[in-house]
Each structure stands twice: as structure tokens, then as C-alpha cells.
Amino acid sequence: MQSNAIQRNPTHPNPIIMKIHLQTPEDIRPQIWKELGRASLGRHHEWRTPVLASVDPDGLPDARTVVLRQVDALAGQLTFYTDSRSPKVAQLQVQGAAVLVFWSARLSWQLRVQVTCSVITSGPEVEALWQGVKQSAAAGDYLSPLPPGAVLPPGTGMAVAANANAPAPTHNFAVLRAQVLQMDWLELSRDGHRRAQLGATTWEWLTP
Numbered sequence: 001m002q003s004n005a006i007q008r009n010p011t012h013p014n015p016i017i018m019k020i021h022l023q024t025p026e027d028i029r030p031q032i033w034k035e036l037g038r039a040s041l042g043r044h045h046e047w048r049t050p051v052l053a054s055v056d057p058d059g060l061p062d063a064r065t066v067v068l069r070q071v072d073a074l075a076g077q078l079t080f081y082t083d084s085r086s087p088k089v090a091q092l093q094v095q096g097a098a099v100l101v102f103w104s105a106r107l108s109w110q111l112r113v114q115v116t117c118s119v120i121t122s123g124p125e126v127e128a129l130w131q132g133v134k135q136s137a138a139a140g141d142y143l144s145p146l147p148p149g150a151v152l153p154p155g156t157g158m159a160v161a162a163n164a165n166a167p168a169p170t171h172n173f174a175v176l177r178a179q180v181l182q183m184d185w186l187e188l189s190r191d192g193h194r195r196a197q198l199g200a201t202t203w204e205w206l207t208p
Helices: 025-041 087-094 124-133 139-143
Strands: 003-007 016-020 051-055 061-065 068-072 077-083 097-104 109-120 173-187 194-199 203-206
Touching (some): 025 068, 025 097, 025 173, 025 203, 061 087, 077 109, 087 109, 087 173, 124 139, 124 173
Antiparallel strands (some): 068 077, 077 173, 097 109, 173 194, 194 203
């Protein structure tokens, strides 16, 4: 069966239309990883911002949008940045099992990924990545005196800037690494939807 998809060069504003022939896991698996790699580099790729669902302390689902930063297809790992004080960090340190959901209207693909997550809050890797992040506008997110989700004092609104004369705060930048366990790939098509489940070395077709 032939699948039509639009490939976009992250550095080029106009999409390039080409046909992708996805018939077997030998076709599907590398194409999924290729799209994930493109998403980590191109901020306009729809898979750039998946939803990460974890479990809160009460055993209830908790979901939020995250930004895909790095992809290692060989190791089967996806990397995201986060504030070490965020609720999701505490949740994932207790229960590392989580699900990532990607959707692309351009590709007509949904990808659900079962992962186990680890959080790296210190060390050479964190400091090396922070050197790049601290030069960006996002640096302030990790230098905020208040943690994500903190209730603001009455009457302050969004004006919670730190005292200009205070010493520079220590950053709260952390790396969230997701080890892929299993992928559920769904392709929507007028010729018939298709769905496949792919493990590290296994695969099977599923009813869409």
C-alpha cells in the first residue's frame, strides 16, 4: 500500500511533496524515527510539541505539552528539557512509566509512544546543555524564583521579577530522557486507515 506524505525541510518555508512507500516495519520504523529527528530540529514540525502523560500522586493522569529537543534513534531515546521543580519531575521520579502522543495533520499520522523516563538534574551533560539554553530567551524559565505552578501572591499578577540587586539564582534546568519501549503508529487515509504496534524488535498490525 502506498502512503502519501509531505516532507518539510526545517530550513525551507515551502513543503516538498513526495511519496513514501510504507509497507513493512522495515519501512515504517525508520520513517518514524526520521520524522522524530526532523521534529527535534525544526520548530515548525508538528511532532515538535507532543503531549506527555504521567501519573500524579493520587494515581490520576496528568498531561502537558513538552518540546522535543534531541532524538537518538540508535539508543531509542527522546530528550526534553524541564524545570527540576516541576510537578512532572516529581511524578516521573516516583513512576517513570509515561506515554507521549504525537499528531501530524500534514502526515495524517498519530504516534503514541510508551516510555520510561529518567530525570537528570546535575552533572556535565546538564551543565553543557545549560550553557546553550542560558543564552536564549527561555533561560528565565529556569531562573524563576518560584517553581512552575506556584500560586502567585495576591495583587502581584505576573510581576514577580526578582530583585535586580539580588545574586543571580542557581538555575533549575534539568534534562528529561525518555527510553522508548513501544510505539503505536496510526495512519489516517481515505484509502483505509492503518495501524501498527512496534516494539524494539517486534511488530504487528492492529485494527485501526
